[in-house]
Amino acid sequence: MSGNAKAVDVTHARGLGLALAALAKGREDDAMVALTATRQRSFMARALLLSLAERQDANAYDAPRAFEAFIRGGGNIALYSAMSDMLARVYDRYRPARMIDIGTGDGLALVPALAAASHRPREVDVVEPNETMFTKLAARLPLHAGYHQGFEAFAENLGADDRWELAQSTFALQSIPPHARMPALTQLASHVDRLVIVEFDIPMFAEGSIDLYESLARRYELAATEQGEHAELVASGFLAPMLLGQLRAQSPSNWEQPAAAWVDELLASGFQVVEVEHVHDYSWAPAVRIMAVP
Numbered sequence: 516m517s518g519n520a521k522a523v524d525v526t527h528a529r530g531l532g533l534a535l536a537a538l539a540k541g542r543e544d545d546a547m548v549a550l551t552a553t554r555q556r557s558f559m560a561r562a563l564l565l566s567l568a569e570r571q572d573a574n575a576y577d578a579p580r581a582f583e584a585f586i587r588g589g590g591n592i593a594l595y596s597a598m599s600d601m602l603a604r605v606y607d608r609y610r611p612a613r614m615i616d617i618g619t620g621d622g623l624a625l626v627p628a629l630a631a632a633s634h635r636p637r638e639v640d641v642v643e644p645n646e647t648m649f650t651k652l653a654a655r656l657p658l659h660a661g662y663h664q665g666f667e668a669f670a671e672n673l674g675a676d677d678r679w680e681l682a683q684s685t686f687a688l689q690s691i692p693p694h695a696r697m698p699a700l701t702q703l704a705s706h707v708d709r710l711v712i713v714e715f716d717i718p719m720f721a722e723g724s725i726d727l728y729e730s731l732a733r734r735y736e737l738a739a740t741e742q743g744e745h746a747e748l749v750a751s752g753f754l755a756p757m758l759l760g761q762l763r764a765q766s767p768s769n770w771e772q773p774a775a776a777w778v779d780e781l782l783a784s785g786f787q788v789v790e791v792e793h794v795h796d797y798s799w800a801p802a803v804r805i806m807a808v809p
């Protein structure tokens with residue numbers, strides 16, 4: 516974790532951490548007490564109180580406006596710039612004629628990367644299940660093929676002639692539960708020459724430990740605080756549903772893991788991992804690029 520994440524006040528991370536621990540154990544009344552005690556100083560406490568009061572069970576991508584604001588503000592500006600530069604270097608080095616991006620969102624990683632590269636792939640395909648983001652992306656980028664569906668369904672329907680020299684996925688595989696993404700990755704392996712993923716190398720803590728909840732409290736609060744004028748929108752529309760999903764095992768939106776676990780998962784899905792490279796030190800956790808070949 517970067518020094519920034521430690522900048523969120525310790526006592527306040529502790530109060531929010533206690534609330535998260537209570538939520539994870541289904542003790543909503545205790546969580547409400549702890550959240551109420553920290554609400555004056557915490558964007559996340561206010562957003563969680565609102566979600567709990569409204570009994571919202573939203574997915575983090577149900578309100579794309581909040582996600583789109585999030586990735587265009589705070590520390591995400593430098594993160595996306597570093598990531599697009601890195602992807603452009605990958606296109607220039609491997610010169611794919613056909614590429615596919617999985618979980619493209621509205622194209623904030625892909626579109627600038629294509630613009631920055633000297634080599635432009637002849638055919639760019641995308642897989643994106645969210646309708647709002649898929650529509651925006653299709654308007655921004657001339658697509659060879661756009662698959663408006665999840666990676667799991669896409670992978671199941673791959674035909675013998677479907678082939679890409681490069682597949683990439685940035686912060687999207689974490690949106691798919693491991694029991695579904697591993698079979699999809701296994702199916703993809705025989706259709707690509709190379710896979711590049713970018714994910715966060717998140718710190719490991721013992722399951723259910725207070726250190727885990729305090730770390731989550733610090734990282735989510737910092738992510739909201741960095742958003743400046745959009746902090747309330749991002750906290751309630753994107754970060755709170757993401758965090759509640761993560762805490763309540765019934766409706767998670769996120770299955771992130773340390774880089775070593777991504778490597779193991781790719782190896783178990785028919786890939787060989789060629790390189791793990793640091794991309795950017797982000798407040799949440801370092802972003803890493805993992806390059807794999809079947």
Ligand SMILES: C[S@@+](CC[C@H](N)C(=O)[O-])C[C@H]1O[C@@H](n2cnc3c(N)ncnc32)[C@H](O)[C@@H]1O
Pocket residue numbers: 576586617618619620621622623624642643644645648664665666667684685686687688690691
């Ligand atoms: C954190 S966003 C990343 C978007 C984009 N790749 C970027 O770097 O900005 C996660 C993306 O994964 C997409 N997603 C969610 N579930 C998915 C699934 N089952 N298959 C493919 N993409 C999925 C979401 O709609 C969203 O666009």
